[in-house]
Amino acid sequence: MKMQVCVLHEGRTLTGGEELLDKPGIKWIDVLAPSEEGLMKLAERYSLHRLAVEDCLHLDQRPKLEEYPNHQFIVLQGFTAAKDICDLTLQEHHFFLGPDWLISVHEFPFDAHDEIRRRVENDPKGTIERGADFILYLLADVLIDKQFPILDSFNDELEDLEVAIFEQAEKQHLQRIFELKRMLVTFRRVLSPQRDVVGLMSRRGIPNIQEKTTLYFRDVYDHLVRLYEQIDSGRDILGNVMDGYLSMVANKTNDITKQLTIFATIFLPLSFIVGFFGQNFNEIQRTDFYYAMWVMILVIPIGLIVWFRHKRWI
CATH class of the missing domain: 1.20.5 (Single alpha-helices involved in coiled-coils or other helix-helix interfaces)
Known part of the structure; x- marks a missing residue:
């Protein structure tokens, strides 16, 4: 288990390992590839609920927001894509949000976390000094925003596929249509329930989330709505491409x-x-x-x- 700790201590942002856990101030603890032993140490130190810790050791949870006596447990998900956009890697991120600390847990490396860490180091007053809940917003926002380039690539390939089908329909086009359809279904299944989760965090009265931070979560909610609209639009276009392929095959058969x-x-x-x-x-x-x-x-x-x-x- 690799642990990266950012602490706001005496007006300075400190980054390093476990030795910073005892420093006073607002903390962000990022855990990569969690182990049971490491999470149990954090659970003992921050009184994390055992059920939430068990969820972190089995990264197959649905997006959710659960409240415990001294913290909230949040699960958010996203994707990273390889060169082939249908080759998706699920990025499941678990967050423990306390009064002045945030613990993020994820199985795979995520470049956006390094971007947020550098931003925290370079501008502590504009980030970690605003509270642990604001760091949660930054992480949620970048996780959701990383989905837009994937859907843009999906739409570009769909347009190219549509042009290729009307020029000359081939069997591999049908196979690719079904691959894109499965990819879109997976995207929709993962991102749809997150609207409810982020919607809850954008409301007032959630413990450990300041009222001023809820405004930022509304922005994340708007991004999720846009993603959902793009998914629905892509599904309609995919259906039209499928109909176009079947029409071209039928026309070719009639011509023969x-x-x-x-x-x-x-x-x-x-x-x-x-x-x-x-x-x-x-x-x-x-x-x-x-x-x-x-x-x-x-x-x-x-x-x-x-x-x-x-x-x-x-």
Whole structure:
């Protein structure tokens, strides 16, 4: 377990390890890859509830806000994406919020935490001096804002996919549509319940959250609403892309069927002619019929093609 501690002590921001836990002042303790032993030490020091500590050791919780006697336990989630936007990594973050301390717990490294830490170090009066709840706002805000680039990349790929389908529909396009659909369902399932959690933190009267900080959580709530709207919009566009793919495949099938039907129509009278003139005739009749047969073989297909073009069937 790796622990990073930021403490506002005597007007200065200190960063380091566990030795800073005994310093007075507002504390932010960031725990990466938590271990049971390390969390139990923190639980003993800050009187963390055992149920909340157990949740931190099993990172498969739903977004939630739970109140305990001396702290709040908050679970927020987000995603980071690889080069392929469908290759998502779930970032589940647990927070213990006390009167003058905040403990953040997460399994995987998150670059945004380093950004917040540098901001705290460079501007303590504008960050940690405003309270532990304001640090929670910064962490929640950056976790939610990291989702916008993923959805923007999703929309860009969806537009490219739509153009490619209307140019030439391929089987791999259908596979990609279902991959994007699964990705969007996962996004919606994770982000939807967070609106209720952040909505609670944006209301007055939540212990350990100052009234002035609730205004900032309203901004995070607005971002979640925007994300949800983008997800709904992406789902509608994805449905249209799916319909476009099916329409293109159906049009291609109809075009093939039309071409085969035209070939069959052209060769049907030729089969009749060949069969008819293949009968036994006397010498005189055979010569006349021989020339008549070739005239009909040439005239009928040409006439059919001209008629088809006149009807705009080909």
